Amino acid sequence: MNTPPDSAQPLLIVSGLSGSGKSVVLRTLEDLDYYCVDNLPAELLPAFVANITASAETPPRLAVGIDVRNRPEGLIQLPHSLAQVGGMGWQHRLIFLDTEDEVLIRRYSETRRRHPLSLDGLPLADAIAQERQRLKPLIAIADRVLDSSQMNVHQLRRWVVTELASNTRPGLSLLVQSFAYRHGVPGDADFVFDVRCLPNPHWDPRLRPLSGRDAPVREFFEQQEPVNDYLGHVAAFLDHWLPRFESDTRSYVTLAFGCTGGRHRSVYCAEWLAAHWRDQGRTRAVTFHRELE
Known part of the structure; x- marks a missing residue:
């Protein structure tokens, strides 16, 4: 058997x-x-x-x-x-x-x-x-x-x-969501990151119908130095502080990334950071895109 x-x-x-x-x-x-x-x-x-x-x-x-x-x-x-x-x-x-x-x-x-x-x-x-x-x-x-x-x-x-x-699996879990500021900030978020300062693909007619999960939009962001710089700083901050939450017996932390429409910048950042933690193998991460789902 x-x-x-x-x-x-x-x-x-x-x-x-x-x-x-x-x-x-x-x-x-x-x-x-x-x-x-x-x-x-x-x-x-x-x-x-x-x-x-x-x-x-x-x-x-x-x-x-x-x-x-x-x-x-x-x-x-x-x-x-x-x-x-x-x-x-x-x-x-x-x-x-x-x-x-x-x-x-x-x-x-x-x-x-x-x-x-x-x-x-x-x-x-x-x-x-x-x-x-x-x-x-x-x-x-x-x-x-x-x-x-x-x-x-x-x-x-x-x-x-x-x-x-x-x-069935102890440890810290992350709920990473994107949202549009025009529809309100999620009330249950532990951390809220405003990404409206980043380049916006909405103004490109080719990219406007797509979302931050689509390859052309990802490629657009990957070529933007401010985006890489922003994500690097956010990731470093969370990498340093999230273990404190885990040691404090917290089972989950909710992170929210907001932009104007909740379709491009916030979605890309949420997906990027969730993948960052999954690649590390230390933290479970689930994404939710409020304006897309």
């Missing part, structure tokens, strides 16, 4: 209603160095874990998304699949995201996405009801059911970092 090299290594099963935020949770876990797989057939879970365990470089943390896109019989058999995984020595937890029906209907209306069960003209409300019925076997065995009805993307990411990932 294969056993993970460290019995404390976790396997998180992320499930829930379509539109409840499962993708946000998985993306955040991926930022926190989890090896993530979405929409895995439930009956293949034991084989997947066995294959990962047998690998020469076993990922330290796994997260798997399992939801209504699975075959109904696979969802019913999930408890047996989890029992097999437990027999391999992995500590599994099932996280289920629930959301009120009216909130789900509003989210689908705003995003214009199609519900996975909305086939052959099935009304959205009926699709949600059918989904709840199919997912009952998962709710019954969930280790944690989270109601995400009143949570935005940023709040859900924060919950993953502070309530979920911190239980």
Whole structure:
């Protein structure tokens, strides 16, 4: 029988209603160095874990998304699949995201996405009801059911970092967000950095439609000496002081970078600094771009 090299290594099963935020949770876990797989057939879970365990470089943390896109019989058999995984020595937890029906209907209306069960003209409300019925076997065995009805993307990411990932991996986590000053400064930030003094690609018609995550905008900033100088000073400041927060038993620190529109400068700086800390291997960093998400 294969056993993970460290019995404390976790396997998180992320499930829930379509539109409840499962993708946000998985993306955040991926930022926190989890090896993530979405929409895995439930009956293949034991084989997947066995294959990962047998690998020469076993990922330290796994997260798997399992939801209504699975075959109904696979969802019913999930408890047996989890029992097999437990027999391999992995500590599994099932996280289920629930959301009120009216909130789900509003989210689908705003995003214009199609519900996975909305086939052959099935009304959205009926699709949600059918989904709840199919997912009952998962709710019954969930280790944690989270109601995400009143949570935005940023709040859900924060919950993953502070309530979920911190239980399996101690140490300081950073929530790095970008914002537009014209929409207000985030009230929960520990540090706020104003980057409106930096060159603005908004005035370049080629770059204006893009964001700080796009390659042409990154290349623009990389060629700007003031940007490199600014980021160097901010990184040096935080590299010096963040360990003090960690030694003070803080589990997370929120950093906010603001510019005029929250699209170019602040986004680039947030992504750059998050990558800086990830490259060091000392600190987990999750990004959130308020004006883009």
